[in-house]
Amino acid sequence: xxxxxxxxxxKDEVVPIAEKMRAEGxxxxxxxxxxxxxxxxxxxxxxxxxxxxDSYTVDGEKVLPSISGIYDxxxxxxxxxxxxxxxxxxxxxxxxxxxxxxxxxxxxxxxIFVTPMDELIRKTQSKEEN
Amino acid sequence: MSYVVPIGxxxxxxxxxxxxxxxxxxxEITDAEVFIGYNHRGIEKLAMQRxxxxxIVLVERVCGICSHSHALTYALALESIAKTKxxxxxxxxxxxxxxxxxxxxxxxxxxxxxxxxxxxxxxMHTWDDREAIMDILEEITGNRVNYGMVIPGGSRRDIDDDKxxxxxxxxxxxxxxxxxxxxxxxxDKTVALRTQGVGVLTTEDAIRIGAIGPHxxxxxxxxxxxxxxxxxxxxxFDFDVAVWNSCDVFARVVIRxxxxxxxIKIIRQxxxxxxxxxxxxxxxxPKIPAGEYMFRHEAPRGQLCYKVxxxxxxxxxxxxxxxxxxxxxxxxxxxxxxxxVADAGLIIASIDPCFSCMDR
Numbered sequence: 001x002x003x004x005x006x007x008x009x010x011k012d013e014v015v016p017i018a019e020k021m022r023a024e025g026x027x028x029x030x031x032x033x034x035x036x037x038x039x040x041x042x043x044x045x046x047x048x049x050x051x052x053x054d055s056y057t058v059d060g061e062k063v064l065p066s067i068s069g070i071y072d073x074x075x076x077x078x079x080x081x082x083x084x085x086x087x088x089x090x091x092x093x094x095x096x097x098x099x100x101x102x103x104x105x106x107x108x109x110x111x112i113f114v115t116p117m118d119e120l121i122r123k124t125q126s127k128e129e130n
Numbered sequence: 131m132s133y134v135v136p137i138g139x140x141x142x143x144x145x146x147x148x149x150x151x152x153x154x155x156x157x158e159i160t161d162a163e164v165f166i167g168y169n170h171r172g173i174e175k176l177a178m179q180r181x182x183x184x185x186i187v188l189v190e191r192v193c194g195i196c197s198h199s200h201a202l203t204y205a206l207a208l209e210s211i212a213k214t215k216x217x218x219x220x221x222x223x224x225x226x227x228x229x230x231x232x233x234x235x236x237x238x239x240x241x242x243x244x245x246x247x248x249x250x251x252x253x254m255h256t257w258d259d260r261e262a263i264m265d266i267l268e269e270i271t272g273n274r275v276n277y278g279m280v281i282p283g284g285s286r287r288d289i290d291d292d293k294x295x296x297x298x299x300x301x302x303x304x305x306x307x308x309x310x311x312x313x314x315x316x317x318d319k320t321v322a323l324r325t326q327g328v329g330v331l332t333t334e335d336a337i338r339i340g341a342i343g344p345h346x347x348x349x350x351x352x353x354x355x356x357x358x359x360x361x362x363x364x365x366x367f368d369f370d371v372a373v374w375n376s377c378d379v380f381a382r383v384v385i386r387x388x389x390x391x392x393x394i395k396i397i398r399q400x401x402x403x404x405x406x407x408x409x410x411x412x413x414x415x416p417k418i419p420a421g422e423y424m425f426r427h428e429a430p431r432g433q434l435c436y437k438v439x440x441x442x443x444x445x446x447x448x449x450x451x452x453x454x455x456x457x458x459x460x461x462x463x464x465x466x467x468x469x470x471v472a473d474a475g476l477i478i479a480s481i482d483p484c485f486s487c488m489d490r
Binding site: 001002004006027028029030032033034044046051052053055071072073074076077078081086089097099100 | 144163165166167170210283338339340358360361422424425426433435437439448450452456457459460461489
């Protein structure tokens with residue numbers, strides 16, 4: 001069975017850990033992100049260490065340093081996707097062009113896709129009434 | 131003369147929606163960009179509103195080709211959180227369906243690639259052979275796609291002795307036919323002229339960008355989740371990880387042909403050594419404690435990741451899906467540079483993309 005280990009870190013540790021992993025030839029399996037119970041980003045850097053995954057997780061930070069300078073496009077695409085879908089910024093990532101969302105919907109507005117349907121209907125109805 | 135040539139999101143050369151911008155100098159592509167997200171269906175959000183059994187049905191619909199891979203990876207993530215031990219017979223059946231799925235997916239891609247290069251007779255032969263695999267899948271599961279074979283705790287349906295014997299006979303025929311196809315693909319002039327030296331992705335670029343699956347193995351990168359991080363009893367089976375070093379579209383053709391032989395080897399071993407015993411732990415909504423897990427499965431196109439977060443209820447707190455195309459699509463601009471506009475469709479298709487899968 002594949003092992004999975006969650007390791008909480010601070011935003012200052014993101015780059016040093018990425019540099020260490022890169023130097024050791026460790027693969028960045030993915031960067032995952034979602035909003036925690038307080039509505040703040042929870043970002044996990046999933047490194048493939050031997051047969052398992054070490055998940056270095058930063059919780060509650062809206063601004064993080066980019067590791068695309070270390071892991072190139074393997075990090076840049078997940079970072080750009082997360083920036084467009086949730087309210088998090090990876091410093092140093094080019095946001096002049098969209099990756100995932102329409103060009104008119106940059107800056108973390110992807111939350112429209114995670115708004116409950118009944119709330120969207122309510123918003124639309126109140127707009128129509130006005 | 132320089133032009134910007136847009137391809138897609140909807141274009142006859144593309145099977146699914148994606149947008150590529152080609153920057154050209156005459157016929158030559160000097161740079162390219164890829165944009166995704168045209169088939170977003172909000173599946174991750176929907177998964178947060180469904181219980182674990184309903185989510186199996188939902189995630190099977192992320193992709194029409196590798197539907198079993200999605201259900202399997204999601205179930206493996208749940209079972210890892212709950213530390214569930216799946217009966218071995220159930221695991222073997224999961225492997226059999228996963229490898230049959232790999233076979234039909236590789237055949238599908240080979241057919242599409244041959245169609246794109248204009249070799250339609252071989253395209254039809256390839257898809258004719260694929261039908262035999264689809265027949266086996268239908269015999270085992272009752273369906274050609276969305277097999278409904280996975281439940282948390284095992285497999286939903288068993289394979290009896292009659293079916294087992296029949297599938298083994300069918301595999302012999304498929305293998306014979308595949309040898310003939312291999313010989314044609316490796317020696318045919320049309321295939322060589324259209325694919326050799328086209329869309330090169332060097333080993334260094336594959337590592338730098340993070341390519342995975344058959345796409346990486348065609349760039350001489352020996353990575354395979356089934357070998358590197360075994361699961362579902364894959365370490366019980368004797369099989370090789372095929373690699374090829376020409377790093378071009380031809381290598382991607384060869385890799386898939388070689389992998390087909392390995393898949394048949396695995397299916398044969400699984401059927402001949404199918405353990406006795408139950409196939410699952412019972413069909414009901416499982417009790418999953420609060421936790422999180424990221425599980426990886428070697429889907430036909432490469433490593434499929436499911437990150438599942440649970441809170442102790444019968445619903446998902448979060449399901450995050452990242453498919454192989456999300457890792458392989460960033461390699462497209464590198465492969466396009468220096469090639470002609472006429473080859474762009476083939477090069478984009480050579481990653482065996484599933485953009486709908488990626489947009490989820």
